[in-house]
Amino acid sequence: MQFLRKMAVAVTLAVSLVAPLAARAETVKVTDVLGREVEVKAPVERIILGEGRQIYFVATLDKDDPFKRIVGWRDDLPKADPDNYKAYLARYPDIAKLPTFGGMKEGSFDVEQAIALKPDVLFMNIESKVASDEAKLIEKLAAVGIPVVYVDFRERPFENTEPSMRLIGKLFGEEEKAEEFIAFRAAEIARVTDRLKGAKVDQPLVMIERAGGYSDDCCMSFGRENFGKMVEIAGGRNLAADLIPGTFGVVNPEQIVAANPDVVIVTGGNWDAYVPGGAWVGLGPGTDLAEARRKLANLTQRPAFAHTAAIGNGRVHAIWHQFYNSPYQFVAIQAIAGWLHPDLFKDVDADATLKTLHERFLPLPYKPGYWVSLEKVQ
Template sequence: MTYRLTALAAAFALLPLTASAEQLTLTDVAGREVTLEAPAERIILGEGRQTYLLAILDRENPFARVVGWRRDLGEADPNTYALYEEKFPQLADIPTFGGFKDGTFDVEQAAALKPDVVLMNLEARTATEDAGYDDKLAKLGIPIVYVDFRENPTVNSIASMRIMGEITGREDRANAYIDFVETQMARVTGTLEKASFERPKVFVDRAGGYSEDCCMTFGPGNFGKYVEIAGGTNIAGDILPSTFGTLNPEQIIAANPDHVVVTGGQWDAYVPGGAWVGMGPGSDMEEARKKLQALTRRTAMTGITAVDTGQFHAIWHQFYDNPYYFVAVQRLATWLHPELFPDLDPEETLKELHKRFLPIDYKPGYWVSLNNE
């Protein structure tokens, strides 16, 4: 067995390097200067949901470069995973890893796959460094590049896309996508800049129904920022010091939000049969509406305006963690200010995103509302 492996390694050593491979030095979203061979042909995904990114750059096969990943996509977003698995069944055979944050990542397993780069989410940096993974991988000549679609998506998503365009040699595709994002965002920001309007108060119920506790939400970042960009006031924006946190029922009742936006997903892998609102491609909208209605009966929603007027909505949770965040901004804008956006159709935007940039077909199921839309 040892001889066969040695012979195989020697054979691979004789293969010529890709002609276009060269050293690339870049600055990642953590502000670190990183040098690697580019275009990277062997990538480890620190999170499976980074597929959202690679699907744009490697539309023909988002998994062609992936030699290992944390297989959270199938648990956090099973509907999307199923669409990709149907078209690219080889993804089921990709080696899987534990997480950097929970200390279950296997450095030796990673090294055996000879990756050109390990792609990590910015939020995992502290845990990665505390566990010494960065030093261990560096000693093996394996660089880590940090990207971010969660901590500060409205800023770092564009930067992350540019970085990944360089790493993969897909700068043209990255730039085309960035142009699309900026154009779609301007359809909201440009209109609001010229308009006179009042900002409705909004409570973003992060993963409402996921647990019996109430209520997780977003501070000034992520969905909280989306609300502000869309012309609303996030009621937790001045209360929570960081992106993620919790409000108690009394705080929500006292704020009396005009709109409630629940983020939802298909989370049977985490909370089987839970009260969460099922969102994502191909979701059952009738079932989602029933579960959304049930969430209006929680103590925290007692007597608030959003329940009385039916301005109670649910939206796909994963908009918080991928480069498609601009679609969520459009959807929020049309909920908060329908009179200002009569011609803005977020669903058409999402369809165009799929048609122009993604390898999977569009399927509805990303939002639902209790109002009369």
């Protein structure tokens, strides 16, 4: 009898230990931003990031340890955003050991490696959908029980950021934290849009150049989405809105000269890994702003910009490129609104907003360096 009682106690204890784990892991059905219904065992504990810069959204939900779920990621962060990568590496040195992947669109994503890592889910950006379909990625991973979920902060960020964050929050078991971030983002955007509703202001014409100086070509820009939409939300007119049918495209130098923009904004980043010593404007946490300003001034000497009203009036700015590919677009909107309507938004401090974002949601301390402006030519 004593033996049987001990066995009963042991079984009860085992059940009590296993039950919480069983309760935690359940299959949930979610709808990704492409409208696909996907079944995932959640909360997820092992994820692969189809793009390294997806750490931007992971960090907002897993502030204490943003890498605790990541078992592999694409290799783009050290090249596209080396300043943030170095900051994460200094705090979480084990990320140097994380398995890395090439890009789906480049055809260098290793499916076999992904399967071997046994992830609960693979996050992919929607711009990789065509390449994923061609490689039959979803079918190959589904055959071994690995779901693929698409998110988007780049192609249509003002349509897809909120549902993407809610989806990720559900899969992480962090719904409340996701809603907290969504509310913060919405409130910071409303600080701009609500004030513009009651104001009688002109809408300056803005030429926003994507990655100016990255190549010798002129000039990549944005249509009605992404930074193009940010300009409109901030109370400006996007020069390329009617010239670029999609999110991304090119504006000819002659079109810029003819339009004569009131404001020029260039997106920039530290791209030494891609274009060593290039003419790009290096921006990001802790950047050398004097050097960034010098390089921005050099870009204004190109024929497309040299004689525009923006240059003559000193309304030339550069902003961190990665706002275009993260859930942090609201900070860029505030910065742009301040440039377009300085009197109306003199009390809206985008720098303070970015600092608050770091304090409330991100594991890294805030360092300035995300934008720079030129002075008026005398």
